[in-house]
Amino acid sequence: MAARSALRLRTPRTADERTARTPSGSAADAPAVPGKAGAAWAFSSETHRMNLRIDRINSEGLHPTPGYHHVTVVEAGRTAYLAGQCPLDPTGAVVGLGDLGRQIDQIAANAHAALAVVGARPEDVIRTVIYVVSTDVEVLADAWRRLNSSVVGAAFTSASTLLGVAQLGFPGQLIEVDFTAALPD
DSSP: OGGGGBOEEOOOOSGGGGSOOOTTOOSTTSOOOTTOTTTEESSEEEEEETTEEEEEEOBTTSOOOSSOOSEEEEEOSEEEEEEEEOSBOTTSOBSSTTOHHHHHHHHHHHHHHHHHHTTOOGGGEEEEEEEEEOOOHHHHHHHHHHHHTSTTGGGGGSEEEEEEESOOSSTTOOEEEEEEEEEOO
């Protein structure tokens, strides 16, 4: 089972969390992680709201990630698909022409508001796709870092894709982000 070879490192917060667990919840089935006793989970799960469970998994056989997880599994009754979040102000004007940082800040504010409308939080986001007008790896990395430190930064711990693209829909637009969120019943 792929989840049994999955690994996510984090610091346990309670005595119950100090044991590695598998999807079945059995600590005995969890693989040992050398040098990480008590701090590694074979399977990370959080039930942070009623009827909503999000499991974020990284497999030992895949490359380490800069904050996101390779797989996100959701047990929820409803899903919200946000339209691509653009750096637009309430009048529909592009914010921060030529300024990727300002555009990211506007997208973060817009996404936070859109999530709130459906009762979701950044922690409920299960997938993001980020489009940046650039082929420069450093520009893409800067966008990733700024998004992760934004008001919706927690959204980027789930499955995420970062793409450099040639052009987006609005003149002067440098970034767009799609969000998918799991909602409690």
